[in-house]
Amino acid sequence: MKKILVSLAAVAALAACSPKAQNETAEAADTVAGDVNATMGEAINDTDAAADRAFGSAEATMDNAGDRLANGADRAADRTGEALRDAGNAIDD
Template sequence: MKKAILLPIAAAAFALSACSDKAQNETSEAADSIAADANATMGEAVDDVEAASDRAFDAAENGIDRAGAAIGNAADDAGRAIDRGTRETGEHLEHAGNDLQH
């Protein structure tokens, strides 16, 4: 919004700059003001983009960490189930063997 207002003012100041030293000084001051506003706006934009990037990377990292933990837990659960199944199967085979001997 500032830029939309300052640009016509700066253009008018440039047009008047041929009139006098005072007008030339005012033109220079207006140009400096516009440059300062543009630099400040650009700095704020860079800060906003950096903050948004940091938040996005943090969220992605947290998601990856949660997914890794879930995969690890599922693998542990599967390993325990296999151990139980193997142990139970071994017990059934042992009972069957005992039944055959009697």
């Protein structure tokens, strides 16, 4: 809505100006539009980079948690096997 109002105001202002002023205003508008596009492009790139870093960090955290669980399960299985072996040896004795 604001863009429409600004555009209408610019058109009204241009209609009241000389051709030289109209050209200068048009050039200034083109420059502003280029700056806005560049700024938006940088903002998108920054947002994408931040998202990539966040997802990479989350992925690493999940990988580490999975590794810890797997290591804990391995240790538990080893201890269970040792306990069963000890129990079997105790029965044989």
